[in-house]
Amino acid sequence: MSTPPAFKRLPRAVREQQMLDAAVKVFSRRGFHAASMDEIAEDAGISKPMVYAYLGTKEELFVACLHREATRMTHAIAGAAAPELPADERLWRGLRAFFGFVGAHRDGWAVLYRQARGEQPFAGELAGMRARLVEVVAGMLDHALRAEGREVGETDLEVVAYALVGATESLADWLADHPEADPEKTATRMMNAAWLGAGQLLHGVTWHPPQA
Amino acid sequence: MSTPPAFKRLPRAVREQQMLDAAVKVFSRRGFHAASMDEIAEDAGISKPMVYAYLGTKEELFVACLHREATRMTHAIAGAAAPELPADERLWRGLRAFFGFVGAHRDGWAVLYRQARGEQPFAGELAGMRARLVEVVAGMLDHALRAEGREVGETDLEVVAYALVGATESLADWLADHPEADPEKTATRMMNAAWLGAGQLLHGVTWHPPQA
DNA sequence: GCGTAACCTTACGGCCGGGTAGGTATGCTC
DNA sequence: GAGCATACCTACCCGGCCGTAAGGTTACGC
Numbered sequence: 070m071s072t073p074p075a076f077k078r079l080p081r082a083v084r085e086q087q088m089l090d091a092a093v094k095v096f097s098r099r100g101f102h103a104a105s106m107d108e109i110a111e112d113a114g115i116s117k118p119m120v121y122a123y124l125g126t127k128e129e130l131f132v133a134c135l136h137r138e139a140t141r142m143t144h145a146i147a148g149a150a151a152p153e154l155p156a157d158e159r160l161w162r163g164l165r166a167f168f169g170f171v172g173a174h175r176d177g178w179a180v181l182y183r184q185a186r187g188e189q190p191f192a193g194e195l196a197g198m199r200a201r202l203v204e205v206v207a208g209m210l211d212h213a214l215r216a217e218g219r220e221v222g223e224t225d226l227e228v229v230a231y232a233l234v235g236a237t238e239s240l241a242d243w244l245a246d247h248p249e250a251d252p253e254k255t256a257t258r259m260m261n262a263a264w265l266g267a268g269q270l271l272h273g274v275t276w277h278p279p280q281a
Numbered sequence: 282m283s284t285p286p287a288f289k290r291l292p293r294a295v296r297e298q299q300m301l302d303a304a305v306k307v308f309s310r311r312g313f314h315a316a317s318m319d320e321i322a323e324d325a326g327i328s329k330p331m332v333y334a335y336l337g338t339k340e341e342l343f344v345a346c347l348h349r350e351a352t353r354m355t356h357a358i359a360g361a362a363a364p365e366l367p368a369d370e371r372l373w374r375g376l377r378a379f380f381g382f383v384g385a386h387r388d389g390w391a392v393l394y395r396q397a398r399g400e401q402p403f404a405g406e407l408a409g410m411r412a413r414l415v416e417v418v419a420g421m422l423d424h425a426l427r428a429e430g431r432e433v434g435e436t437d438l439e440v441v442a443y444a445l446v447g448a449t450e451s452l453a454d455w456l457a458d459h460p461e462a463d464p465e466k467t468a469t470r471m472m473n474a475a476w477l478g479a480g481q482l483l484h485g486v487t488w489h490p491p492q493a
Numbered sequence: 494g495c496g497t498a499a500c501c502t503t504a505c506g507g508c509c510g511g512g513t514a515g516g517t518a519t520g521c522t523c
Numbered sequence: 524g525a526g527c528a529t530a531c532c533t534a535c536c537c538g539g540c541c542g543t544a545a546g547g548t549t550a551c552g553c
Contacts, residue, residue, distance in 0.1 A: 235451020
């Protein structure tokens with residue numbers, strides 16, 4: 070038969086990336102459960118057993134997606150926020166890189182991330198990632214505090230860092246849902262809310278609940 | 282047969298509440314998909330068809346859970362944060378009520394909420410609830426701003442409100458994951474982060490990105 | 494050129510779990 | 524105590540989708 074093979078044979082590494090691309094796309098659009106392996110395979114231009122051969126079961130595939138995207142993001146941020154810069158500069162650069170990344174991947178990363186938070190099997194995976202991030206932020210705040218000769222309880226620090234990260238994630242969602250919005254501008258707004266708040270705290274200004 | 286009916290017959294309203302209790306419990310523990318209607322029925326001490334007869338399909342059941350819990354929470358907050366109070370007082374009372382509620386329901390509300398964010402069918406439902414909340418917060422900020430004779434773009438307001446709500450949700454997650462933590466204290470910390478930040482903004486202090 | 498390894502396919506098994514059909518008991522009304 | 528609505532159950536169906544068995548085809552090494 071002279072029929073040229075309708076689709077080309079490709080080396081494993083290439084196919085894997087195509088599959089991951091397809092998987093991210095389908096998982097994002099449908100959600101983990103509603104996504105079918107058949108659809109992912111079809112979208113990758115390949116047949117299902119190939120996916121199983123290369124990336125393993127459905128859960129493993131999802132985790133693989135998560136890891137690839139998370140790694141990309143982490144690199145983007147780490148490359149921007151050098152540790153020797155002053156705290157506000159670091160925070161600003163980190164935020165800008167983060168929102169830049171999310172903006173560029175609109176319905177890839179944010180949606181995937183949102184998925185993972187709910188589903189039991191991935192909650193742990195995510196919790197780890199977030200914990201590392203929170204730790205970095207907390208470390209940054211602590212560093213800035215000590216530079217001012219002040220100090221704060223560990224839990225206080227953790228909670229503030231957590232709130233910061235939460236607010237940022239939340240705005241990432243917002244950004245993913247507003248295709249017309251500008252990532253840079255969003256980062257600025259976040260910086261305003263975060264830094265002016267944190268800045269006050271750094272200078273020892275605190276708020277006290279009214280009595281009774 | 283003198284066998285007294287092993288389990289009692291109860292009026293519909295009561296059974297429905299029992300079912301909802303069971304559903305919240307199981308959905309929280311397993312997640313929407315992993316939860317089976319059989320387990321929910323069993324946990325409610327009733328058979329499956331009853332659940333379908335009273336609360337409808339699985340999705341409808343989940344939405345019903347969401348609604349009941351959301352309504353309870355809304356009432357708790359609305360009862361605490363009277364609209365004629367000054368902005369900081371309102372925010373404080375709202376936060377306190379919110380964290381109090383979450384703390385009291387630990388693995389009910391927060392987990393359910395977390396579930397709903399990821400799953401397609403409920404995203405809309407949730408988006409609506411959150412949108413209303415964001416609007417309230419934005420309105421509060423706007424009110425405070427006008428009282429100071431200042432004004433801010435609508436999008437700016439929305440984004441800040443969104444960040445605030447996001448940070449709060451995030452701390453709710455944190456609280457749900459830390460059984461030993463004190464809701465009141467958490468509310469105070471949130472208030473610090475939120476109000477000192479927002480307060481600065483209200484007074485016209487803004488942060489500008491460094492050139493280049 | 495020929496073996497062999499890697500790439501790729503079509504087709505199917507099997508199970509889990511949502512949803513329902515049909516029938517029984519119980520208590521309330523008159 | 525007849526009649527009726529409502530509470531309740533056992534058993535079953537059936538469709539979707541994950542995961543795999545078994546076999547074809549292309550390219551590369553020697």
